[in-house]
Amino acid sequence: MTELHSSKDSEHRSGRDDSRLDSLNVRKLVAPRNRSIETLSKLSLFLRFLKPVTWIPVMWSFLCGAVASGSFGWKDLGGSKFLLAMLLTGPLATGTCQMLNDYFDRDLDEINEPNRPIPGGAISLKNATILIAVWSILSVIAGYLIHPLIGFYVVIGIINAHLYSANPVKLKKRLWAGNIIVALSYLIIPWIAGEIAYNPAVTLSSLWPSIIAAALFTLASTGTMTINDFKSVEGDRLVGIRTLPAVFGETNAAIIAAVLINLGQLLAAGYLLLIGKNIHALIVAALVIPQFLLQFSLVRSPKTMDVRYNAIAQNFLVAGMLVSALAIKAIKP
Structure with missing residues (x-):
């Protein structure tokens, strides 16, 4: 009888452990370790x-x-x-x-x-x-x-x-x-x-336009870095890593990320207006529109839309970076 209870308790604990592991790996299911990772060539492994x-x-x-x-x-x-x-x-x-x-x-x-x-x-x-x-x-x-x-x-x-x-x-x-x-x-x-x-x-003075533009796009990139944190939120909470999604929750973090992404690029567009590159500024501002539209889906479901959002929206952000670089080039003597 004692062995029977012990067996049941063991099964119960095992079930709880399995449930806990399942909850930790909701975002990314992985196969057993004896899978293909050992069969990868050294070059493929190094690239990973x-x-x-x-x-x-x-x-x-x-x-x-x-x-x-x-x-x-x-x-x-x-x-x-x-x-x-x-x-x-x-x-x-x-x-x-x-x-x-x-x-x-x-x-x-x-x-x-x-x-x-x-x-x-x-x-x-x-x-x-x-x-x-x-x-x-x-x-x-x-x-x-x-x-x-x-x-x-x-x-x-x-x-x-x-x-x-x-x-x-x-x-x-x-x-x-x-x-x-x-x-x-x-x-x-x-x-x-x-x-x-x-x-x-x-010189430092000739670098200022690039420093300002890069800093403003850095503000926008801080938002995209936040989106990368959605994939590891369970583990981050477990070990006390205080990312925005872990601290504020996925929805609030997605809103914060969207605000930073848009603000940084709109400020960059504003800076281009200040240096007299109006057409470049309008292009950078227009490139924010498709990102803004994609952010509605991101906010609704951050953990399922994070990869898709970055795969699509990042193209518009980096295009704005190049447009800004061309604007800075145009004002160089």
Whole structure:
């Protein structure tokens, strides 16, 4: 009889544990660990660790800075400097930051995304450390070869990645701070790097239009970073990561994100009006309209619309960045 009760209690506890795990993984269901992750080639596994989809915003920001410099043209797209810059802003610097994030978030990923390379067991902590060290050195060297100051910016970006993910600071758990530092690293730093790369004689005063435009789009990007937090809200709440969705709830966080996204771009349009680029300003403002319409669906269902919203709406935001860069180019002497 005691064994029977013990068996029932065990089954009851097991059921509760299974229910808890199910609730934690509502957003992303994962298959057992003996699945394809072990059969991936080393190159495929490495690419998963570097997260290529995250490279695009940084590469685009660099391109916008290069265009805004006034010294970048179609002929430069195939130049060695531009190709090295794409390598730097994509797989090297951004890849390094993504590996760092996975390294320091491995415990959280056990809850939110257990099929990632480190929590899934495909990459050991020792190998991850070696990869991060080598990639960090290569990133700084590549930045220095483009311009010594850009090498320094790469160091700042890597430090920001530590501040974002690593304890005891771990800015990602401090509400606004995490999104701000990511937007800064993804937008302002590469934008200014693009200016410097193609106009080495640039001065602080000539950089101001780019700094202002990039800062305003950084405000908008802070909103898009918030949308990225919806996928991990259960795990964030469990371990005390204070993202906007975890603190204010998904609907309120979606509203806040939408306001930031729209405000940043409308302010950028206003700035273009101030510098006399009226047509560019109208285009940037018009590009907000489709994003605004998509935000109704996002607010209604943040956790099911987050990926779709970013996949569609981000195209209009980055188009506005390029239009702003062209406006800044037009006012350069």
